[in-house]
Amino acid sequence: xxTERMVRYVAPDNASTPVxxxxxxxxxxxxxxxxxxxxxQDINLQIGKGEFCSIVGPSGCGKSxxxxxxxxxxxxxxxxxxxxxxLLQGINPSAACVFQTxxxxxxxxxxxxxxxxxxxxxxxxxxxxxxxxxWIERVGLKGFENHYPSxxxxxxxxxxxxxxxxxxxxxxxxMDESFSALDVHTRSVMENELLSIWEETSASVVFITHDLEExxxxxDRVIVMTAGxxxxxxxxxxxxxxxxxxxxxxxxxPEFLKLHQxxxxxxxxxxMTSYAQLH
Amino acid sequence: xxxxxxxxQTQIEMTAxxxxxxxxxxxxxxxxxxxxxxVFALIVGSWxxxxxxxxxxxFFFSSPVDIVKHIETWVVDGTSAGPLYEHFVVTFxxxxxxxxxxxxxxxxxxxxxxxxxxLSDIFGPYITMLNALPRVVLAPIFIxxxxxxxxxxxxxxxxxxxxxxxxxxxxxxxxVDRNLVNNALLLGANQRQLARHVIIPSALTWILSSLHTSFxxxxxxxxxxxxxxxxxxxxxxISEAQGSFDTTxxxxxxxxxxxxxxxxxxxxxxxxxxFVVWRxxxx
Ligand SMILES: Nc1ncnc2c1ncn2[C@@H]1O[C@H](COP(=O)(O)OP(=O)(O)OP(=O)(O)O)[C@@H](O)[C@H]1O
Ligand SMILES: [Mg+2]
Numbered sequence: 001x002x003t004e005r006m007v008r009y010v011a012p013d014n015a016s017t018p019v020x021x022x023x024x025x026x027x028x029x030x031x032x033x034x035x036x037x038x039x040x041q042d043i044n045l046q047i048g049k050g051e052f053c054s055i056v057g058p059s060g061c062g063k064s065x066x067x068x069x070x071x072x073x074x075x076x077x078x079x080x081x082x083x084x085x086x087l088l089q090g091i092n093p094s095a096a097c098v099f100q101t102x103x104x105x106x107x108x109x110x111x112x113x114x115x116x117x118x119x120x121x122x123x124x125x126x127x128x129x130x131x132x133x134x135w136i137e138r139v140g141l142k143g144f145e146n147h148y149p150s151x152x153x154x155x156x157x158x159x160x161x162x163x164x165x166x167x168x169x170x171x172x173x174x175m176d177e178s179f180s181a182l183d184v185h186t187r188s189v190m191e192n193e194l195l196s197i198w199e200e201t202s203a204s205v206v207f208i209t210h211d212l213e214e215x216x217x218x219x220d221r222v223i224v225m226t227a228g229x230x231x232x233x234x235x236x237x238x239x240x241x242x243x244x245x246x247x248x249x250x251x252x253x254p255e256f257l258k259l260h261q262x263x264x265x266x267x268x269x270x271x272m273t274s275y276a277q278l279h
Numbered sequence: 280x281x282x283x284x285x286x287x288q289t290q291i292e293m294t295a296x297x298x299x300x301x302x303x304x305x306x307x308x309x310x311x312x313x314x315x316x317x318v319f320a321l322i323v324g325s326w327x328x329x330x331x332x333x334x335x336x337x338f339f340f341s342s343p344v345d346i347v348k349h350i351e352t353w354v355v356d357g358t359s360a361g362p363l364y365e366h367f368v369v370t371f372x373x374x375x376x377x378x379x380x381x382x383x384x385x386x387x388x389x390x391x392x393x394x395x396x397x398l399s400d401i402f403g404p405y406i407t408m409l410n411a412l413p414r415v416v417l418a419p420i421f422i423x424x425x426x427x428x429x430x431x432x433x434x435x436x437x438x439x440x441x442x443x444x445x446x447x448x449x450x451x452x453x454x455v456d457r458n459l460v461n462n463a464l465l466l467g468a469n470q471r472q473l474a475r476h477v478i479i480p481s482a483l484t485w486i487l488s489s490l491h492t493s494f495x496x497x498x499x500x501x502x503x504x505x506x507x508x509x510x511x512x513x514x515x516x517i518s519e520a521q522g523s524f525d526t527t528x529x530x531x532x533x534x535x536x537x538x539x540x541x542x543x544x545x546x547x548x549x550x551x552x553x554f555v556v557w558r559x560x561x562x
Contacts, residue, residue: 073464091464092465093467097465099461120467
């Protein structure tokens with residue numbers, strides 16, 4: 001019996017097992033009126049190791065909900081989520097997340113913020129601080145170790161948030177409109193830095209944004225979602241632009257413009273639908 | 280050379296402007312202080328005048344000079360029921376103990392109910408009901424239960440402070456940013472770490488701001504308890520004075536009480552500063 005099982009057992013092929021695998025995922029909420037509100041309907045999505053994948057879609061379609069499901073903050077109503085081949089239950093241990101609003105802890109200094117993840121896993125303070133210093137320098141905040149977040153600018157706080165996630169060397173980096181609150185210049189600087197750090201790691205990134213240009217400039221792949229309710233995946237585009245990229249310049253690349261045109265055609269209808277629902 | 284004189288000139292200008300701003304600030308502060316003293320002198324002075332001219336009856340209204348003298352006698356010769364500091368210490372002790380117990384209970388219960396929906400659903404209505412009860416009516420029952428000594432006063436003080444701290448802690452725990460909680464969980468926090476690194480620091484602003492009020496209530500609890508039945512304490516002194524129609528004694532007790540609460544308020548402010556460094560450095 002043992003041998004039989006051994007024979008039938010096929011080792012998972014790491015290259016083909018997706019890091020994130022959403023299988024027929026549906027998410028529903030009960031409205032205060034008692035009706036069921038279907039946010040996501042039958043989502044199938046596989047994201048590979050080291051892939052940079054953006055999700056765009058009209059406001060309120062369920063992008064953040066998708067991210068919450070992958071992070072394990074909430075469980076799907078139907079379907080299942082596999083992370084690296086195993087069923088996700090509870091909090092996703094291999095993910096880190098940069099939220100749209102601040103995710104720095106205002107009562108902790110920069111270095112305490114960045115080293116928090118390591119400290120929570122029981123690392124000694126001196127060791128955690130040493131690694132934290134490295135990452136603080138990596139995101140360009142050297143000299144601000146002992147500042148509280150309230151004394152930093154919005155862009156600097158985003159860097160702290162990024163370092164806080166990256167120090168954990170997560171397999172999955174989740175970003176929910178992380179840069180949308182930044183001004184245009186800070187934003188493109190941060191985008192370039194994100195890319196250069198990501199290129200050194202093998203993390204898979206799920207990047208949610210309202211901004212199609214940002215999505216194309218950064219990603220290997222752009223997913224377009226339909227307008228809610230019962231949102232699902234409408235389009236899945238591969239972005240084969242050359243790397244390393246400069247996000248500020250790539251926007252003028254003819255290839256970029258072609259892709260933008262193509263995806264925007266898809267997205268526009270959904271935005272219109274979503275807009276019509278509001279009025 | 281020309282440019283260097285320019286630089287030094289602008290520097291001189293800058294220091295001059297800085298000095299002007301600074302002296303302006305000092306002048307503003309001085310003005311406030313002078314006005315405050317004036318108001319005090321006006322009120323106390325007219326009270327003294329009205330009383331010494333017998334425009335108001337000194338028997339009912341006493342006078343500032345008499346009150347000061349009365350306090351002096353208490354300090355120097357002691358009260359009819361022992362030295363003053365004993366009464367002072369008793370009241371202060373009762374206040375501090377009930378403040379500490381009330382605060383700890385309030386924070387723990389607030390945390391538990393704030394984090395646990397089932398608990399808050401079960402206990403919520405009862406807590407609201409208890410809080411609606413005027414606590415002073417509990418004083419006689421506590422005296423029956425715990426006697427004339429300190430425990431009955433502490434019990435009363437605790438029932439007063441508990442609810443204030445509880446509601447603030449509860450609200451503070453509820454208001455914790457969802458994203459911060461999620462972020463900590465994702466970074467690997469367990470429930471205990473979550474409490475320590477996220478929920479308590481975040482709720483601390485709420486809790487600390489409630490401490491000013493709750494210290495005042497702890498003092499009220501102690502004094503009201505002493506009023507109704509005690510053998511020591513500032514409240515007891517006041518009630519004794521009142522019993523022998525000694526208006527000056529009542530006022531003297533009141534002055535001592537307000538000094539105590541001012542002192543307490545100052546201490547709580549110090550405590551607050553210490554705990555929320557991260558906020559005070561922001562401004
Ligand atoms: N906890 C919840 N209970 C009930 N409904 C919810 C809950 N969370 C989200 N929703 C609903 O799910 C839908 C999708 O929300 P979600 O935040 O995922 O949208 P989004 O695509 O991220 O929007 P945006 O681009 O504006 O951030 C919304 O209609 C929202 O009302
Ligand atoms: Mg969202």
